Amino acid sequence: MRLTCPLCGPRDRREFHYLGAEEYLRRPAAEAASAAWDDYLHNRDNPAGETRDLWYHEAGCGQWLLVTRDTVSHDIRKVELVATLKGGAK
Amino acid sequence: MPKLIAKTPLSGLWPVTHRDLSLSEVALDRITSVAPFRGQEKALAKALKPLGLAFLAPNSFAEKAGVRLVWTGRDQAFLINAVLETPAAALTDQSDGWACLRLEGAGAADVLMRLYPLDLRAQVFAPGQAARAGLNHMASVLMRTETAFELLVFRSMARTAWAEIAEAMQHVAARRAL
Known part of the structure; x- marks a missing residue:
């Protein structure tokens, strides 16, 4: 498996570390209802098809990446820098 | 204040040579x-x-x-x-945090491609290009000059990087001698 880092170019999977679902980008406010926190921490979809998750380019540029991929065909559809997403880390 | 003699990260090691392949340390000021x-x-x-x-x-x-x-x-x-x-x-x-190694000679790309998961052939990775990539499990900064590869690794891993590159050099040299 290879990911094309928007900065570094196509790189081998062993340079990346997997964090988890895209939901980690949408942290609820501290006083949000416990149901929102429950969703954020525990409840995940397990789609057959397109999924979006977070990877860290640890052996490369050290950026968080949002990867859109297909769990059925194993296609990598899109790799984006989290830092340049709207509302992403600054 | 007296000027102390600073040791380079790889002091005490002699350059490693296999035919025209050569590995040496580059001492950086800063x-x-x-x-x-x-x-x-x-x-x-x-x-x-x-x-x-x-x-x-x-x-x-x-x-x-x-x-x-x-x-x-x-x-x-x-x-x-x-x-x-x-x-x-x-x-x-960052001066004292990094060690710089230089690998030169024909086949240098073959040596480093055993350690980096990158395509380092000259037509893909040309002089003037650099990469942040893993040298086996070590974080590194790889650069290709007109005549050599130069790479930065954490100072604490300098001797490991040296040993691993020297071993890969030996393997490439042995294969070419066949």
Whole structure:
């Protein structure tokens, strides 16, 4: 498996570390209802098809990446820098 | 204050040579991490101008009169062997944190391709290109000059990097001798 880092170019999977679902980008406010926190921490979809998750380019540029991929065909559809997403880390 | 004698990260090791392949240490005077503050790109360009350098696109480096600037991450570069004073960027001294190794000679790309998961053939990874990539499990900054590969690794891992490259050199040399 290879990911094309928007900065570094196509790189081998062993340079990346997997964090988890895209939901980690949408942290609820501290006083949000416990149901929102429950969703954020525990409840995940397990789609057959397109999924979006977070990877860290640890052996490369050290950026968080949002990867859109297909769990059925194993296609990598899109790799984006989290830092340049709207509302992403600054 | 008395001037102390600084040891280089790989002091005590002699260059390793296999036919025309050669591994040696490059002693660097100074490394400074340069991370421009948001919106300060123009001010930084002005500060870099006297050095004859400009801030870089990803995966590249530039050298002028022995001073080198190499891309090391998003909005970050290492300035090697020069002093920079500017409020436009976060400047961090990295001098003693890194070791620099040089591998030269025909087949150098074959040696490093045993350790890096990258295509380092000259038509893909040309002189002037740089990469942040893993040398086996070590974080490193790899650069290709006109005549050699030069790479930076953490000082604490300098001897491991040295040993692993020397071993790969031996394997490549043995294979060519067949």
